[in-house]
Amino acid sequence: xxxxxGVVAGLVGVIVNLRRLEFNAxxxxxxxFPGIVAGAAYGGIEMIIPGAGITAVFVAIALTLAxxxxxxxSESGTAVVLTSFFSFGxxxxxAKRDMSGQLEALMFGRLLEVTESSLLESCLVCxxxxxxILASWKEQVFTAFDREGAQAAGINGLVVDLLVNCxxxxxxxxxxxxxxxxxxxxxxxxxxxxxxxxxxxxSLMIPVAIAVAVAGGYIGMHMMMIDAPHQIxxxxxxxxxxxxxxxxxxxxxxxxxxxxxxxTDTGTDNVAADITPPQPVACSAAAHGRD
Numbered sequence: 001x002x003x004x005x006g007v008v009a010g011l012v013g014v015i016v017n018l019r020r021l022e023f024n025a026x027x028x029x030x031x032x033f034p035g036i037v038a039g040a041a042y043g044g045i046e047m048i049i050p051g052a053g054i055t056a057v058f059v060a061i062a063l064t065l066a067x068x069x070x071x072x073x074s075e076s077g078t079a080v081v082l083t084s085f086f087s088f089g090x091x092x093x094x095a096k097r098d099m100s101g102q103l104e105a106l107m108f109g110r111l112l113e114v115t116e117s118s119l120l121e122s123c124l125v126c127x128x129x130x131x132x133i134l135a136s137w138k139e140q141v142f143t144a145f146d147r148e149g150a151q152a153a154g155i156n157g158l159v160v161d162l163l164v165n166c167x168x169x170x171x172x173x174x175x176x177x178x179x180x181x182x183x184x185x186x187x188x189x190x191x192x193x194x195x196x197x198x199x200x201x202x203s204l205m206i207p208v209a210i211a212v213a214v215a216g217g218y219i220g221m222h223m224m225m226i227d228a229p230h231q232i233x234x235x236x237x238x239x240x241x242x243x244x245x246x247x248x249x250x251x252x253x254x255x256x257x258x259x260x261x262x263x264t265d266t267g268t269d270n271v272a273a274d275i276t277p278p279q280p281v282a283c284s285a286a287a288h289g290r291d
Contacts, residue, residue, distance in 0.1 A: 010211075135163075
């Protein structure tokens with residue numbers, strides 16, 4: 001499960017990093033919580049993923065609509081969505097007195113107690129997220145570097161935003177029973193950010209992000225074998241392992257920047273120049289027609 005989740009989260013994380021959707025990812029992580037609580041309260045553990053999945057659809061739509069205006073308005077709308085959904089989940093969990101003690105498990109997951117049915121459901125939702133991000137990959141990258149140009153080329157920005165929010169939600173839902181809705185943010189943000197530190201091209205960011213996510217899961221599971229006075233949480237160990245890889249990449253980037261400082265004429269960090277975007281074919285063709 002962690003391997004497949006790492007592959008999908010790595011791909012989605014690259015787009016999250018390129019499009020600067022970290023706040024959207026954080027909002028999704030918290031906003032699906034009422035669906036998890038409702039599923040566990042009224043259908044048992046087996047209904048956590050279906051409940052979270054239904055809620056995730058509404059969350060993706062709400063975040064997409066909240067992001068249709070300016071940056072400041074978009075962030076305010078995203079904050080409203082996060083607060084509304086998460087607070088409703090807290091109220092719902094406390095209203096069910098018989099499950100209030102399971103609040104920590106719902107938020108942080110139970111990696112070692114995942115059932116076969118939950119595993120199958122998680123893989124299915126994760127596959128949906130993988131299909132969505134692969135089907136819209138070119139449009140996502142184009143929009144990340146030139147949103148106006150993408151719209152001029154005929155790309156529907158609303159649909160692209162909705163698809164990326166659905167992909168993010170799919171990763172969150174699929175990981176809800178394993179690493180929990182709160183710690184999954186590490187899988188969505190850190191691998192892409194680590195890849196951004198180490199490489200300069202999107203084609204290289206993809207395998208690096210996937211490797212970081214998968215390696216974090218592998219290292220985290222092995223950390224459980226360490227003799228410690230207290231039991232080590234597997235979910236926390238996985239999240240810390242991914243973060244450790246990020247911090248390990250920092251000195252590598254600093255060393256690379258120091259070695260390449262003398263070769264560049266300017267020290268500015270131009271994102272578009274640093275990472276090669278896909279060629280806007282439609283725009284190029286239009287320009288050729290004018291000539």
